[in-house]
Amino acid sequence: MSDRGDTITITGNVATPPELKRTPAGVPIATFRVASGQRRYDRAAEAWTDAGTNWYTVSVFRSLADHAYRSLQKGDRVILTGRLRLREWDNGTRRGTAIEIDAEAIGHDLLWGTTTFVKDANGATIDAAGARPAPVGDDAWATPGVDGASAGEEIEGAARPMLAAVATGADSSTGGTDAPF
Structure with a gap:
């Protein structure tokens, strides 16, 4: 196996609550276990049967560690991709x-x-004491955009052909002259 490891994608259940730690440099690291079970349909028994469970220790770094710690709970069904290490x-x-x-x-x-x-x-990110910050408010449009404008705010001079076509009733499928794209 290469030093970088092989890429793997699994689905499974979070089997342990995520734990969050920090390196001496302050880099967040979250760890948890995932159980990935396979089920097969046994035609003779006309029932689903377990075909074994694989157990993985998952490590997550930096902002993904903070997000995983705040988002995942024991029992959650997840899909994840990463580098496999034996x-x-x-x-x-x-x-x-x-x-x-x-x-x-x-x-x-x-x-x-x-x-x-x-x-x-x-x-x-989560503070050094491990406190989970309050979630962002319900108004996702209030979050500033990358250009300094509020999300959802009209930017002067920005082209919006789809909205213009809808607002004027022009549509190529109904004989209008303006294409909606």
Whole structure:
């Protein structure tokens, strides 16, 4: 295996509450375990059966660590992708292989439920004491845009052909002369 590891994508359940720690330099690191089980339909028994569970230790760094810590709970169904690492260990009485993933992206698995995305205001992170900041307000349009304008605010001179076509009733499918794109 290369030094960078192989990329892997899994779905599974968060099996332990995420723990958040910081390096001496202040870089946040979150860790948790994910159980990824496979199920197969047994036609003879006409029932679904478990085909084993793989256990992964997941490490998450920087802002993704803060976001995972604030967003994930034990039992949540997730999909994640990252770098696979196999680490041999020996504690003197037993030996084994730990399967670890350095996650690059994590999200809730929407096949099993819904979630609400809340964008961090100004890249807010968790303070050194581990306190979770209050979520951004319900008005997502109040968040300043990258150009200094408020999100949703009209920018002078910006082209908005789709809205212009809708506002004037012009539509190429109804014989209008202005295309909506």
